[in-house]
Amino acid sequence: SQQGEEDPQALSIQEGENATMNCSYKTSINNLQWYRQNSGRGLVHLILIRSNEREKHSGRLRVTLDTSKKSSSLLITASRAADTASYFCATGHSGGSNYKLTFGKGTLLTVNP
Amino acid sequence: DGGITQSPKYLFRKEGQNVTLSCEQNLNHDAMYWYRQDPGQGLRLIYYSQIVNDFQKGDIAEGYSVSREKKESFPLTVTSAQKNPTAFYLCASSVDLIQGSSYNSPLHFGNGTRLTVT
Numbered sequence: 001s002q003q004g005e006e007d008p009q010a011l012s013i014q015e016g017e018n019a020t021m022n023c024s025y026k027t028s029i030n031n032l033q034w035y036r037q038n039s040g041r042g043l044v045h046l047i048l049i050r051s052n053e054r055e056k057h058s059g060r061l062r063v064t065l066d067t068s069k070k071s072s073s074l075l076i077t078a079s080r081a082a083d084t085a086s087y088f089c090a091t092g093h094s095g096g097s098n099y100k101l102t103f104g105k106g107t108l109l110t111v112n113p
Numbered sequence: 114d115g116g117i118t119q120s121p122k123y124l125f126r127k128e129g130q131n132v133t134l135s136c137e138q139n140l141n142h143d144a145m146y147w148y149r150q151d152p153g154q155g156l157r158l159i160y161y162s163q164i165v166n167d168f169q170k171g172d173i174a175e176g177y178s179v180s181r182e183k184k185e186s187f188p189l190t191v192t193s194a195q196k197n198p199t200a201f202y203l204c205a206s207s208v209d210l211i212q213g214s215s216y217n218s219p220l221h222f223g224n225g226t227r228l229t230v231t
Contacts, residue, residue: 033219033220035220035222040225040227041224041225042117042119042203042205042222042223042224042225043156043203043205043220043222044222045219045220045221048219088155088156090220100158101158101220102158103148103155103156103157104155105153105154105155106155
């Protein structure tokens with residue numbers, strides 16, 4: 001079963017606007033990661049936020065984590081056409097000696113020039 | 114430059130044939146993974162390997178096999194037993210799976226192999 005679920009499934013905005021994507025999950029996690037995927041390519045890691053952190057920044061990216069609500073958000077500020085891609089959240093959780101990273105279905109972001 | 118190389122980019126096979134997808138990394142990572150991506154379903158884990166000569170089944174291992182004879186290489190064989198093999202296959206690696214803070218290591222992905230079986 002999928003752990004993370006992104007919302008919305010698709011988002012279309014104009015260049016210069018901010019884009020916000022959300023991720024909800026069901027069980028406790030060690031960390032939550034956001035990845036980007038351009039069409040037909042592999043995923044690229046954007047940000048990792050640990051379960052004891054609430055917010056992280058990287059350039060134009062801001063990620064928040066609310067473990068009480070089991071949710072995270074990814075904010076891309078001042079979007080560019082080059083930000084057009086699918087964005088996935090992945091939740092990392094461990095049980096004993098096993099660690100598992102589970103991906104959501106992604107949000108397709110289109111930034112119109 | 115360090116990275117993960119998957120080959121070929123596109124692969125076509127007839128039903129009933131086994132096919133092997135290549136994945137090589139020069140990042141000196143211990144852990145390697147194979148994921149399958151289908152439209153609208155995100156990524157699903159097929160197999161993963163934490164160290165050489167050891168690998169574990171993921172969520173959808175049936176119809177697939179792997180080997181890990183070298184740290185750098187983690188080939189995936191899609192066998193004729195896999196009922197719906199047509200998909201985009203992604204290989205990834207990370208520093209380590211098991212040890213302490215390495216639970217927090219990100220995955221590095223290759224650019225994928227698109228397999229079409231007819």
